[in-house]
Amino acid sequence: MKPRKTTGRNTTLRDVAQQSGFSAATVSIVLNQAPLARYISEQTRTHIEQTARKLGYQPNLLARSLRSRRNRILGVLCFDLSDPFCTPILKGIENTVYQASYLSVLADAQSEWSRFERHLEILLGQRVEGLIVIANWILADIDLLADVENHAVPTVIIGRDLERTSVHSVLVDNEAGGYMALQHLHSLGHRKIAFIRGPKLLPDSGRRWKGVRAFARAARLEIDPRLVVDLPDLRTPNSGFEAGIKATEELLRRRRPFTAIMAFDDMSAIGCMRTLTLAGIKVPDKCSVIGFDDVPPAILTVPALTTVRQPMEAMGDVAAAMIIDSLRAAPENPDANVQIRKMSPELVVRESTRSIS
Amino acid sequence: MKPRKTTGRNTTLRDVAQQSGFSAATVSIVLNQAPLARYISEQTRTHIEQTARKLGYQPNLLARSLRSRRNRILGVLCFDLSDPFCTPILKGIENTVYQASYLSVLADAQSEWSRFERHLEILLGQRVEGLIVIANWILADIDLLADVENHAVPTVIIGRDLERTSVHSVLVDNEAGGYMALQHLHSLGHRKIAFIRGPKLLPDSGRRWKGVRAFARAARLEIDPRLVVDLPDLRTPNSGFEAGIKATEELLRRRRPFTAIMAFDDMSAIGCMRTLTLAGIKVPDKCSVIGFDDVPPAILTVPALTTVRQPMEAMGDVAAAMIIDSLRAAPENPDANVQIRKMSPELVVRESTRSIS
DNA sequence: TGGCTCTATTAAAACGTTTTAGTTAATAAC
DNA sequence: GTTATTAACTAAAACGTTTTAATAGAGCCA
Numbered sequence: 001m002k003p004r005k006t007t008g009r010n011t012t013l014r015d016v017a018q019q020s021g022f023s024a025a026t027v028s029i030v031l032n033q034a035p036l037a038r039y040i041s042e043q044t045r046t047h048i049e050q051t052a053r054k055l056g057y058q059p060n061l062l063a064r065s066l067r068s069r070r071n072r073i074l075g076v077l078c079f080d081l082s083d084p085f086c087t088p089i090l091k092g093i094e095n096t097v098y099q100a101s102y103l104s105v106l107a108d109a110q111s112e113w114s115r116f117e118r119h120l121e122i123l124l125g126q127r128v129e130g131l132i133v134i135a136n137w138i139l140a141d142i143d144l145l146a147d148v149e150n151h152a153v154p155t156v157i158i159g160r161d162l163e164r165t166s167v168h169s170v171l172v173d174n175e176a177g178g179y180m181a182l183q184h185l186h187s188l189g190h191r192k193i194a195f196i197r198g199p200k201l202l203p204d205s206g207r208r209w210k211g212v213r214a215f216a217r218a219a220r221l222e223i224d225p226r227l228v229v230d231l232p233d234l235r236t237p238n239s240g241f242e243a244g245i246k247a248t249e250e251l252l253r254r255r256r257p258f259t260a261i262m263a264f265d266d267m268s269a270i271g272c273m274r275t276l277t278l279a280g281i282k283v284p285d286k287c288s289v290i291g292f293d294d295v296p297p298a299i300l301t302v303p304a305l306t307t308v309r310q311p312m313e314a315m316g317d318v319a320a321a322m323i324i325d326s327l328r329a330a331p332e333n334p335d336a337n338v339q340i341r342k343m344s345p346e347l348v349v350r351e352s353t354r355s356i357s
Numbered sequence: 358m359k360p361r362k363t364t365g366r367n368t369t370l371r372d373v374a375q376q377s378g379f380s381a382a383t384v385s386i387v388l389n390q391a392p393l394a395r396y397i398s399e400q401t402r403t404h405i406e407q408t409a410r411k412l413g414y415q416p417n418l419l420a421r422s423l424r425s426r427r428n429r430i431l432g433v434l435c436f437d438l439s440d441p442f443c444t445p446i447l448k449g450i451e452n453t454v455y456q457a458s459y460l461s462v463l464a465d466a467q468s469e470w471s472r473f474e475r476h477l478e479i480l481l482g483q484r485v486e487g488l489i490v491i492a493n494w495i496l497a498d499i500d501l502l503a504d505v506e507n508h509a510v511p512t513v514i515i516g517r518d519l520e521r522t523s524v525h526s527v528l529v530d531n532e533a534g535g536y537m538a539l540q541h542l543h544s545l546g547h548r549k550i551a552f553i554r555g556p557k558l559l560p561d562s563g564r565r566w567k568g569v570r571a572f573a574r575a576a577r578l579e580i581d582p583r584l585v586v587d588l589p590d591l592r593t594p595n596s597g598f599e600a601g602i603k604a605t606e607e608l609l610r611r612r613r614p615f616t617a618i619m620a621f622d623d624m625s626a627i628g629c630m631r632t633l634t635l636a637g638i639k640v641p642d643k644c645s646v647i648g649f650d651d652v653p654p655a656i657l658t659v660p661a662l663t664t665v666r667q668p669m670e671a672m673g674d675v676a677a678a679m680i681i682d683s684l685r686a687a688p689e690n691p692d693a694n695v696q697i698r699k700m701s702p703e704l705v706v707r708e709s710t711r712s713i714s
Numbered sequence: 715t716g717g718c719t720c721t722a723t724t725a726a727a728a729c730g731t732t733t734t735a736g737t738t739a740a741t742a743a744c
Numbered sequence: 745g746t747t748a749t750t751a752a753c754t755a756a757a758a759c760g761t762t763t764t765a766a767t768a769g770a771g772c773c774a
Contacts, residue, residue: 039752
């Protein structure tokens with residue numbers, strides 16, 4: 001039975017001090033195991049600890065961080081949490097942050113700019129020590145930059161690289177990924193390959209496509225422009241699936257034969273498979289499909305999706321580590337040297353691709 | 358161009374006061390549009406606002422909440438974020454909370470008890486005004502209760518109902534859902550129906566099953582115990598899919614004919630469909646499948662999953678509203694009357710169920 | 715003249731910690 | 745017999761706000 005509070009007031013450090021007969025300073029030193037605790041006698045130490053426990057003392061973290069200017073909290077700002085892309089990243093972040101005995105608090109902007117800004121403001125107002133932004137959509141650099149620079153909080157953005165700012169970046173090597181994807185299809189013997197490219201506004205789209213073209217050139221493979229479609233720019237969070245469906249319908253409408261499709265990402269690939277299946281085109285027997293990302297739902301389809309994996313959990317790890325390192329290194333001036341970390345993608349062969357025969 | 362800070366210090370209220378020639382009190386009153394602002398002359402008001410803007414003043418929320426004992430922050434504690442069940446709930450919460458101009462911060466325990474407790478402690482230490490717990494797994498009441506009661510923070514738990522505590526609950530009417538699911542299959546003419554029940558330790562399992570039995574009784578439908586399998590208890594977050602695969606394999610091994618399967622939840626239903634498809638049993642032609650929850654991936658499969666929907670977003674809404682209401686009603690003693698809110702499930706017919714030939 | 719009620723503003727006391735700079739008393743060093 | 749050193753504490757000043765109670769001046773009434 002814990003002692004019940006009748007009053008609404010929480011037990012404070014002073015209560016413990018009073019009750020134990022020592023000063024607030026001593027209590028603070030003991031309870032935090034501060035360096036000075038070396039000089040506190042064993043006896044008082046245990047006595048204080050006991051009283052604290054007895055009173056059910058829980059420190060007020062607000063007061064603590066106000067005074068000490070540290071709170072061991074990292075803010076995570078997610079542009080849209082319902083994107084399955086976010087979850088593994090968050091997992092990575094949470095793991096690393098936890099190891100370092102920090103806490104991460106997450107805010108979700110639900111694809112709305114106004115929320116993004118408000119949440120950013122509040123996180124900064126709460127004096128988080130670092131900030132991780134998950135950019136699963138187009139982010140205008142400017143706004144972010146201004147606020148963050150003012151507060152001098154070390155920041156990393158996952159999924160985008162911001163030029164000429166004080167913000168670190170972690171992202172996958174999209175070009176290598178595009179290269180890899182096409183190489184895989186080519187190695188299976190596919191030559192007539194259709195492409196669903198990403199939205200034009202998304203920097204990823206261009207980069208992946210660049211990788212694709214690089215491989216095509218290297219392998220002397222010709223890309224038929226009539227087998228290339230683009231996803232529309234206006235993309236609310238989980239519209240990738242719908243867009244993939246539409247894109248594939250368009251592709252079928254063109255009546256040019258192809259034996260494989262490379263989709264911009266997993267969600268569009270899953271939409272693509274649906275259209276093909278409904279049209280009676282068996283995947284992978286009649287047509288192979290490859291995605292990009294390896295989001296969790298990629299294993300749920302039949303056939304399970306072959307894809308180019310972004311190491312999302314690792315990306316979260318790395319981002320968190322960057323922040324924590326820069327916090328450890330220079331608590332005073334964080335943006336010592338801005339880093340851009342490109343992670344290697346990895347081909348994950350499942351069931352949706354097969355060699356031509 | 359915002360004015361750059363050369364020093365690491367942030368602009369404080371006092372800076373604004375000094376710069377504008379008024380006292381801190383006045384500045385605070387103006388900037389917060391406090392009741393007393395009525396008496397402040399238009400002129401000073403605009404002057405103060407201007408200086409604040411010029412200096413790029415951002416209030417320190419820590420100091421603010423420390424003093425005013427309010428911070429308009431709700432803590433959300435999720436037992437495992439990678440469960441797709443959470444995302445829609447979070448969306449609902451975030452929406453309602455945002456409307457009420459609160460902020461929600463999320464912490465993810467990643468299925469680990471120790472993290473759950475630590476995060477809980479920190480959220481409470483941060484003096485969040487309310488707490489929402491998303492229980493997508495078995496939660497021992499006791500621990501939660503102790504801490505929460507001590508802090509007298511209004512709390513609601515989503516997905517579980519805790520008896521005899523001061524914690525509100527929001528959950529779906531599992532019994533009605535189970536009833537509904539079986540009714541649907543029955544109305545399509547299915548009589549030989551297999552069941553994949555939930556883990557025994559999960560209260561939901563029993564309740565859904567109770568609903569199933571209730572319908573069976575009402576419709577004079579006999580349930581063949583050899584067509585019933587249970588998901589194992591040891592369930593790490595996203596093992597539902599794997600477990601569904603295993604369970605269906607077991608079912609097929611028994612070689613008792615059936616024309617429909619009712620799965621415990623969507624993830625196991627999706628696993629189930631995979632096994633059936635790989636075994637050459639076409640869904641829904643040869644066998645119908647129904648799930649429970651309507652998690653986002655349910656629409657991604659071919660055929661898309663028929664399921665009993667938990668109104669997850671609405672559940673998030675309701676939970677948040679409960680907290681905010683109880684905060685508005687009685688900021689002093691929150692647990693005025695504990696509520697348990699049961700939400701109605703809804704049948705969502707998609708492509709995985711069909712009437713018997 | 716004195717006593718009200720407004721208006722416009724502020725001094726100073728919180729809020730609950732951490733931290734800096736002491737203060738003793740005792741022990742050791744010279 | 746003075747001076748360091750050390751052990752065991754503590755007073756008091758932050759941290760950056762909000763809020764309470766107060767202070768003046770002005771207008772009005774009797």
